Amino acid sequence: MNLSRRQFFKVLSGIAALALSPKDGLSYKGKFATLIDITRCDGCNDEPIPRCVKACREENKHRFPEPKKPIMPYWPRKTYEDWSDKRDKIDTLTPYNWLFIQKVEIEGKTLYIPRRCMHCDTPPCVKGCPFGALSKQPEGNTVIDHSICFGGAKCRDICPWHIPQRQAGVGIYLKLMPKFAGGGVMYKCDLCDARIKRGEEPACVIACRERLKDRTVYKFGHREEIYAEARRRAEKEGLYIYGDTQNGGTSTLYLSAISFEKIEAKLKELKARFQMPVKVRNLYKEEINPLGVAVLSAGAMGILTGVVGALAGKKQDDKEVL
Ligand code: SF4
Ligand code: SF4
Numbered sequence: 001m002n003l004s005r006r007q008f009f010k011v012l013s014g015i016a017a018l019a020l021s022p023k024d025g026l027s028y029k030g031k032f033a034t035l036i037d038i039t040r041c042d043g044c045n046d047e048p049i050p051r052c053v054k055a056c057r058e059e060n061k062h063r064f065p066e067p068k069k070p071i072m073p074y075w076p077r078k079t080y081e082d083w084s085d086k087r088d089k090i091d092t093l094t095p096y097n098w099l100f101i102q103k104v105e106i107e108g109k110t111l112y113i114p115r116r117c118m119h120c121d122t123p124p125c126v127k128g129c130p131f132g133a134l135s136k137q138p139e140g141n142t143v144i145d146h147s148i149c150f151g152g153a154k155c156r157d158i159c160p161w162h163i164p165q166r167q168a169g170v171g172i173y174l175k176l177m178p179k180f181a182g183g184g185v186m187y188k189c190d191l192c193d194a195r196i197k198r199g200e201e202p203a204c205v206i207a208c209r210e211r212l213k214d215r216t217v218y219k220f221g222h223r224e225e226i227y228a229e230a231r232r233r234a235e236k237e238g239l240y241i242y243g244d245t246q247n248g249g250t251s252t253l254y255l256s257a258i259s260f261e262k263i264e265a266k267l268k269e270l271k272a273r274f275q276m277p278v279k280v281r282n283l284y285k286e287e288i289n290p291l292g293v294a295v296l297s298a299g300a301m302g303i304l305t306g307v308v309g310a311l312a313g314k315k316q317d318d319k320e321v322l
């Protein structure tokens with residue numbers, strides 16, 4: 001077969017494009033980040049369920065909790081958190097829904113904000129878990145080990161966005177301390193840890209791209225490139241960035257044409273279950289280690305925190321959701 005020079009280069013560039021196609025895998029190792037452009041996310045408002053949310057649920061359903069019922073309240077609390085009868089709920093974070101689209105009306109515009117774990121650079125949830133169930137991965141994401149989580153919810157208490165969600169009636173506490181410390185297992189987005197370790201992009205990212213035929217709305221990539229792109233676009237298009245400085249930096253950046261101060265004010269006014277503070281409080285310092293003293297060993301701290309947590313009955317109430 002004779003190919004002209006032009007045809008030859010066309011075939012070559014096609015092969016190169018295929019080789020670089022995100023479907024074929026991530027071509028680098030190291031830290032990743034996500035860039036979410038809320039100037040262009042439309043919340044998939046013409047579809048029954050946003051594509052990214054649907055993809056996340058599909059991807060992770062094999063890891064969703066299957067609680068043993070009846071669920072026993074653990075002393076001295078009389079309540080427990082059970083989302084298992086609300087598995088279809090997609091408008092908030094639950095142990096069965098690790099990503100949701102937060103809808104906010106500001107200045108006559110509707111914003112759709114995909115919300116999930118920010119994957120902080122210095123995650124207080126990792127530092128504060130008394131059982132060492134959370135870890136920061138080399139790829140920059142934070143992951144909960146469900147097999148050793150007692151569900152004490154300390155990670156949620158000290159997360160600036162209160163992201164992890166608890167399901168009672170599952171987990172190791174049932175075997176070790178069924179009526180005492182803890183009370184389930186915590187769940188959240190892990191940035192599709194298994195996928196990215198296999199060299200694949202997160203399911204939500206692919207789902208968004210397939211719908212919009214645009215890879216810049218919900219983009220996943222090398223952390224430095226994502227940060228550079230966010231800053232370049234912010235400067236060129238006059239956009240605001242969220243996530244680059246909050247909590248000392250995160251692996252999730254948002255771009256918006258409306259300032260995040262205004263978004264924060266609106267979410268406060270709405271008493272939204274998930275807020276977007278511009279100035280993030282150091283809840284690890286405030287709640288766990290106010291004096292900055294050396295912490296106890298993980299085991300000792302675990303028992304102590306479990307006992308104190310159970311006695312105090314401290315939990316985030318399941319408030320009205322947005
Ligand atoms: S799939 Fe994309 S456009 Fe749809 S809600 Fe998710 S991020 Fe927004
Ligand atoms: S957003 Fe919250 S749960 Fe996610 S890494 Fe940061 S502190 Fe942990």
Ligand code: SF4
Pocket residue numbers: 055056057059060098099116188189190191192193202203204205
């Ligand atoms: S990165 Fe994975 S786990 Fe996280 S929201 Fe997207 S699909 Fe869900």
